[in-house]
Amino acid sequence: MQTTSPCVTCPHRDLGFCGALLENSFEESHSHQGANWQHHRRVPAGRQIATRNQVSEDVFVLCGGWGFRFFQLPNGRRKILNFLLPRDLFSATSVFEERFHFSVEALTEIQISGMRRAEIQARLAVNLGILTALAKSFVAETQAADEMQTALGQRSAEERIGYLFLHLIPRIAARSVIREQRYPFPLRQQHIADAVGLTPVHVSRVLGLFRERGIVELSEGVMRVSNLAELERIGSLN
Amino acid sequence: MQTTSPCVTCPHRDLGFCGALLENSFEESHSHQGANWQHHRRVPAGRQIATRNQVSEDVFVLCGGWGFRFFQLPNGRRKILNFLLPRDLFSATSVFEERFHFSVEALTEIQISGMRRAEIQARLAVNLGILTALAKSFVAETQAADEMQTALGQRSAEERIGYLFLHLIPRIAARSVIREQRYPFPLRQQHIADAVGLTPVHVSRVLGLFRERGIVELSEGVMRVSNLAELERIGSLN
DNA sequence: CGGCAGTTTGATGTTACTCAATTTAAGTGG
DNA sequence: CCACTTAAATTGAGTAACATCAAACTGCCG
Numbered sequence: 001m002q003t004t005s006p007c008v009t010c011p012h013r014d015l016g017f018c019g020a021l022l023e024n025s026f027e028e029s030h031s032h033q034g035a036n037w038q039h040h041r042r043v044p045a046g047r048q049i050a051t052r053n054q055v056s057e058d059v060f061v062l063c064g065g066w067g068f069r070f071f072q073l074p075n076g077r078r079k080i081l082n083f084l085l086p087r088d089l090f091s092a093t094s095v096f097e098e099r100f101h102f103s104v105e106a107l108t109e110i111q112i113s114g115m116r117r118a119e120i121q122a123r124l125a126v127n128l129g130i131l132t133a134l135a136k137s138f139v140a141e142t143q144a145a146d147e148m149q150t151a152l153g154q155r156s157a158e159e160r161i162g163y164l165f166l167h168l169i170p171r172i173a174a175r176s177v178i179r180e181q182r183y184p185f186p187l188r189q190q191h192i193a194d195a196v197g198l199t200p201v202h203v204s205r206v207l208g209l210f211r212e213r214g215i216v217e218l219s220e221g222v223m224r225v226s227n228l229a230e231l232e233r234i235g236s237l238n
Numbered sequence: 239m240q241t242t243s244p245c246v247t248c249p250h251r252d253l254g255f256c257g258a259l260l261e262n263s264f265e266e267s268h269s270h271q272g273a274n275w276q277h278h279r280r281v282p283a284g285r286q287i288a289t290r291n292q293v294s295e296d297v298f299v300l301c302g303g304w305g306f307r308f309f310q311l312p313n314g315r316r317k318i319l320n321f322l323l324p325r326d327l328f329s330a331t332s333v334f335e336e337r338f339h340f341s342v343e344a345l346t347e348i349q350i351s352g353m354r355r356a357e358i359q360a361r362l363a364v365n366l367g368i369l370t371a372l373a374k375s376f377v378a379e380t381q382a383a384d385e386m387q388t389a390l391g392q393r394s395a396e397e398r399i400g401y402l403f404l405h406l407i408p409r410i411a412a413r414s415v416i417r418e419q420r421y422p423f424p425l426r427q428q429h430i431a432d433a434v435g436l437t438p439v440h441v442s443r444v445l446g447l448f449r450e451r452g453i454v455e456l457s458e459g460v461m462r463v464s465n466l467a468e469l470e471r472i473g474s475l476n
Numbered sequence: 477c478g479g480c481a482g483t484t485t486g487a488t489g490t491t492a493c494t495c496a497a498t499t500t501a502a503g504t505g506g
Numbered sequence: 507c508c509a510c511t512t513a514a515a516t517t518g519a520g521t522a523a524c525a526t527c528a529a530a531c532t533g534c535c536g
Contacts, residue, residue, distance in 0.1 A: 071388045074476060079388040093377045101381050128363065138376045139331045143339050145383035150309045150317040152390035153435030157492070189515070197391030202492055204515055238312060395524070426482070437525055442483060 037119040043106045050090065050104035057098075058114035060090045065110030066186050069102045070194065080195040082144065083107070083168065083187075086175050092137040095120055108186045150237060152197055157206050160196040162235025165216060165223065185223035275357040281344045288328065288342035295336075296352035298328045303348030304424050307340045308432065318433040320382065321345070321406065321425075324413050330375040333358055346424045388475060390435055395444050398434040400473025403454060403461065423461035 040063070043049050050056070052071065067084040069091065081102055084090065090104055095117065124131055144167070151163040172183045189207065193200045210216045215231050217224045225231060278301070281287055288294070290309065305322040307329065319340060322328065328342055333355065362369055382405070389401040410421045427445065431438045448454045453469050455462045463469060 069384075071384070071475065073388070073392060077392050079391045081384050081387060091380065093380050096373045096377055102384060125366065131369075135334045138380070139334050142329065142331050142376070142379055142383065145380065145387060146307075146309070146319050146340060148387055149319060149383060149390060150311070152387060153317045153433075154311060154315050188513095195391075199493060200515085201494080201517090205492090205517090208516075237309065428482085438483085439485090439526080440524055442485090443524095446484075 037116040038113060040111060040113050043110050043112060045106055045109050048103060048105045049112065050100050050102075052100060052103050054100050055098050056094070056100065057117060059094050059117050059120055060104075061113045061115075062086055062088050062090070063111040063113050065106065065108040067104055067106050067110050067112075068191070068195075069104055072103060078194050079197065080191060082148070083191075083195070085171050089137060092134060092141055095124075095134060107191065147237060157196075157198055157202055158209070158234055160198065161192060161203065161206050161210075162231055163237065164192065164196055164235075165225075165231060166235040169225070181225040181228070183223040183225070184221060185218060186221050187218075275354045276351060277353075278349060278351050281348050281350060283344055283347050286341060286343045287350065288338050288340075290338060290341050292338050293336050294332070294338065295355060297332050297355050297358055298342075299351045299353075300324055300326050300328070301349040301351050303344065303346040305342055305344050305348050305350075306429070306433075307342055310341060316432050317435065318429060320386070321429075321433070323409050327375060330372060330379055333362075333372060345429065385475060395434075395436055395440055396447070396472055398436065399430060399441065399444050399448075400469055401475065402430065402434055402473075403463075403469060404473040407463070419463040419466070421461040421463070422459060423456060424459050425456075 039058075045065075049067070050060070062084045064086050069081040069084065071079045071081065073079065084104070089095075090100075091102065094100060098117070120130075124134070147163075147167075151160050155163070168185075169183060172178070172185070176184055189200045189203045192198075193203045196203075198206075207216075207218060213227075213230070215225075215227045215234070217226065277296075283303075287305070288298070300322045302324050307319040307322065309317045309319065311317065322342070327333075328338075329340065332338060336355070358368075362372070385401075385405075389398050393401070406423075407421060410416070410423070414422055427438045427441045430436075430445075431441045434441075436444075445454075445456060451465075451468070453463075453465045453472070455464065
């Protein structure tokens with residue numbers, strides 16, 4: 001099997017560093033046998049796979065399914081910081097930090113790929129491409145966090161949920177073929193609540209309104225967007 | 239004058255890349271004359287010095303005074319993303335992005351230092367120290383943004399303001415000598431409101447409570463912390 | 477002294493939370 | 507395939523937190 005050609009029989013071809021941001025950079029060194037700096041795992045839905053302050057020698061990429069990063073609060077609530085979709089690094093910070101500053105949970109069944117941090121850092125030192133990709137990832141993380149801060153700080157429940165959906169739509173679309181504005185969407189209302197800082201009860205009411213007004217509808221793990229223009233009017237920051 | 243010894247006569251010795259994160263990395267190449275890749279400016283209080291989507295060839299460091307990054311919303315409100323203190327890069331993202339994704343305003347009179355992005359990137363490629371410092375800065379930005387998201391999403395007015403103060407205290411202390419728990423603090427209540435997503439009226443009420451209960455007191459540009467333990471109980475995320 | 481920006485206070489309104497009950501959907505074992 | 511169980515979503519009533527509007531108060535500067 002050639003290292004430069006697509007490796008269709010390997011389900012992890014586009015995973016790990018090949019994933020999110022480093023997909024291309026590592027291709028030339030990807031091989032089936034000697035890759036002991038990289039390993040894969042399957043995790044069932046609902047399982048917590050990383051904990052705040054936990055030390056890890058590895059940097060993780062989500063390869064399949066959905067997960068999320070979160071903070072657990074002492075009062076029992078939690079804040080979902082963002083959702084992880086296939087090819088996402090858990091966080092670009094973990095390339096440099098040996099501890100997670102967040103926790104991670106599997107939302108659906110997921111596959112993850114872990115790589116030795118030491119190995120990644122060694123490659124960073126000599127490979128400008130990886131560095132560039134990593135910088136891009138950092139920039140994207142920072143910009144997304146700034147926007148989410150804005151949505152949370154100054155906006156109503158409808159606007160927050162609208163923003164969340166708008167933010168997720170292109171990310172989902174980049175990872176699966178979308179027909180008729182139907183997006184795969186495994187979130188429970190509780191997840192939405194934890195992500196935008198509302199109670200599940202209130203989320204339910206807002207989603208009810210969206211449905212009545214023919215804007216978005218959630219059911220059976222699918223988000224159906226009937227009126228994107230209106231959703232953008234509601235959720236967009238501009 | 240020696241390049242390796244402290245350069246006390248130059249008010250910008252510890253500014254620019256010498257500032258925030260790159261202080262040490264650039265020391266050997268700092269010189270008074272030929273530094274045309276670096277320039278300094280003084281800006282009066284209240285002046286806006288960067289606008290969202292504006293293109294800039296330069297990367298900026300705040301050298302003196304306070305500023306803040308923000309998003310302007312169409313409804314007239316604004317969200318302050320964070321406050322900039324001396325030696326802060328406006329954002330580590332601007333080392334890689336030619337446009338600001340945020341706006342910046344001077345809160346007090348400030349001095350800023352701008353450096354050519356191209357120059358910085360060239361140095362990044364050959365200087366591991368700078369890279370490490372930059373990565374640290376990115377990590378810190380990301381962690382702070384995650385925490386602020388949590389504070390905004392899941393917490394009450396008192397907790398948000400408490401969190402903001404707790405977050406600022408060590409940053410201020412790192413930049414000036416603190417005696418008797420009195421911190422220089424140039425924010426108006428409107429700034430606090432814009433930062434934590436409350437109305438100035440409500441901020442005033444909460445600050446009134448803090449004062450009554452002998453926790454913190456703001457006046458004449460000084461924050462006096464009388465009961466740090468209680469402030470931590472209120473504002474800490476843990 | 478007058479004017480302005482910032483803060484405080486009061487009265488009232490709205491949004492979202494809480495608590496509790498009901499309905500719907502999703503599994504599970506027989 | 508159907509009773510049973512459990513989780514998720516919906517609905518309603520009452521409440522708390524914060525917003526809004528408006529007025530009074532403070533300190534500062536010309």
